[in-house]
Amino acid sequence: MNVYLFNFELSLFSITVSSLILGIFAYYKNKSSPINQSFSLFCLSTSIWGFFQMQMSLVPDIRLALILAKIEHAGVILIPIFFLHFVFSLVGLNVKRKKYLYVGYFLTVVFLAMLPSNLLVSRVIKKTTVPVQVVHGGPLYPALLIFFSSCVIWGLFELFKEYRRSTSSRRNQMSYSFWGGLIGFLGGAANFLYVSDREIPILNPFSNYGVCLYLMITAWAIAKHRLMDITVFVKRTIIYSILYSLVVGIFVFWVVLLGQLTIYGKVDNKVLWMSIIALFIITFSIRPLDSMLTELTDKFLFRKKYDYKKTLRKASEGMARIRNFTKLLNLIVRLIVNSVRVSHAAIFLRNEKDGSFAVKASYGRKKKAVGSLELKKGAPLILRLNKERNILVTEELDEQIKPEMEKIDAAICVPSFNENAELAGFFVLGNKLSGEMYTQEDIDVFATLSNQAAIAIDNAQAWEELKDTKDRLHQSEKLASVGRLAGGIAHEIKNPLASIKTFVEFLPEEYKDPVFREKFYRIVGSEVDRINTIVEQLVDFSHPKAPKLEETDICQLIENVLILLENDLIKNKVTVKEDYTQGRGLIFVDKNQLEQVFLNLFINSIQAMNSLKNKESNELKIMTYTDKTNFIIEISDTGCGIPAGQLSSIFDPFFTTKEKGSGLGLSIVHGIIKSHGGAIDVKSNVDKGAVFTIKLPLNYTANSV
DSSP: OOHHHHHHHHHHHHHHHHHHHHHHHHHHHOTTOHHHHHHHHHHHHHHHHHHHHHHHTTOSOHHHHHHHHHHHHHHHHHHHHHHHHHHHHHHOOOHHHHHHHHHHHHHHHHHHHHTTTTSSEEEEEEOSSSSSEEEEEOTTHHHHHHHHHHHHHHHHHHHHHHHHHOOHHHHHHHHHHHHHHHHHHHHHHTTHHHHTTOOOEEHHHHTTHHHHHHHHHHHHHHHHHOGGGOOOOOOHHHHHHHHHHHHHHHHHHHHHHHHHHHHTSSOOHHHHHHHHHHHHHHHHHHHHHHHHHHHHHHHHTSHHHHHHHHHHHHHHHHHHHOOOHHHHHHHHHHHHIIIIIBSEEEEEEEOTTTOOEEEEEEEETTOOOTTSOEEOTTOHHHHHHHHHOSOEEGGGSOTTTHHHHHHTTOSEEEEEEOTTSOEEEEEEEOOBTTOOOOOHHHHHHHHHHHHHHHHHHHHHHHHHHHHHHHHHHHHHHHHHHHHHHHHHHHHHHHHHHHHHHHHHHHHHHHTTOHHHHHHHHHHHHHHHHHHHHHHHHHHHHHSOOOOOOEEEEHHHHHHHHHHHTHHHHHHTTEEEEEEEEEOOSEEEEOHHHHHHHHHHHHHHHHHHHHTSTTOSOEEEEEEEEEOSSEEEEEEEEOSOOOOGGGGGGTTSTTOOOSSSOOSOHHHHHHHHHHHTTOEEEEEEETTTEEEEEEEEETTOOGGGO
8 A cells, every 4th residue: 555645646636626616615605706706716726736636646648647737737827826816805906906916817828828838847757756747847937936936925925914904703714814825835835846856755745635724724714704705504414414425535535546556556547537436426425315215214114203204394384484373273283183193182271361271272083172171270180291391191190190181082191381481281182093002202203393382382472462462552543543633623623613602702792883793793704614614624534535537637637726826826926847748648536636635735835935934936846757657746845844753744634833724634635645546755854845746546547446
């Protein structure tokens, strides 16, 4: 057995495989990242060097070995520039570093162009001191060594500088990158000793393991410290699979290589190549194959075990998805009955008020009606479950507990405890339809299922409580809205009623006074009209009329409303700007209701602009446009705007900032737009103006109502 050759080939094989896998992994984790791209190319060039170095060292044909050596040196030439590119991308690729990279890539192309000639690699020789063939360098080989060393030393220096000025996780990333790179390149660079007809015992060939160590350090930095922003969730099964495959791979390689050396006294390159292919297949398929065969064995030879695993998996998946409490309980009992094949299953849950336990769900041939069975807090079965905290099997119980188990038709009773270690409930199973007894394996499966069910039930109960709380809050909000509405009505009607009451009280004394009578008729009539208006608006708000849709030109409707307000616009020096170029056409709306909407909004805008004193001009801008589904109207003004704290309340009934106003106008506007299947939104800047945006569906027809 030649230990030298074995370690030389094994180290190169490990470099080839691990660098290729690591490069592909990094690339597919983030294809668009320059860091990942350059690192993947660096790994690929390392893999090329390792693979063709391994092949070149073994082929007996010197001419073929020379071809392989030149291909191998393509990897050697590419390694330093890709490493430097990776480092520059990692620490920050600025303009200055880009210029240096351009020069480096130019020199790389020059060296690659020299490979067909003998300027870099002149020949391959068979040395007597080592059992491998080595490269003899050409006249420009020293230039390649200088280029290689310069790029590597520069890259390591940049990593060290970044390490010194970094903190936290970034510092850890740079630390692993620097020390790993240093170990890897010191190990790999020892191969240049072959070219100079020198080798150092132990260093050659064992130094190649330094490259393997570098790749392992990089993989660790990716998994542990998110190098290259790659996050890896490492699970126990994944680690086991990797170690399993690694051990098998090393064993197969060792058997093939040493077997050839022991039996034939040499290594056949064809056999080694076929062995490498077989090694790949075995390494990456043996673990999945093992899992598949185990599952098939369980499925056909140990059917019961397979079904129980399947039951548990189904239950876990189902329980995680369902939030409805009743559905969850029914799912659990159905899965148990159908998969384990028992006469029935039932779930008992604790009543928080008195601590008793009653049936909440049941399924099977002997199912129990919900609420039909109940066990008191101090019942012997409940006390035993609390005490032993374990699954109870009827056949194993004493005469004190057996009657209660038989009363609820339970062959087995599985307790479930909450997070406070209190008995939250239990589920009971009847006898198996096959007549078999419950085994320890059955009990283990049910214990696991019980724990998962307890968590799922707690979550479902919490969800139900949250839903109830939400409904109560919604009801409270509705009552609060009714209160605000009643308060608003009282406030709005109280003032005119006070005026009317005052005049009525003076009416007997002042009736003969013509001035008083004239004032009485005028003011009382006005206040009655005011109350009537409020009542009509309130009726419109609380019982909105269904829109009578007809094809309407919205732009023409807006212009008609503006004509009605022409005097107000002139009086308040308001300039109107209309832009209907992006949205014009007929849509189905209630013309009268939309007219009321625009009238309300325009009057509000005029009043808002009038409230800003010392302003030379005011502008009301109206624009229409469409998207795929809506006809959109934007109404903007240069008025006082609406404070941010009031924006959420402006569509509430009786909310107003005006001294004289019912606060129902915008509420009615909102109701009309909503009845048309549309929406209204507002944006505002104080003292700069407000923008109301109305969206009306284009496809809203008479059939939509």
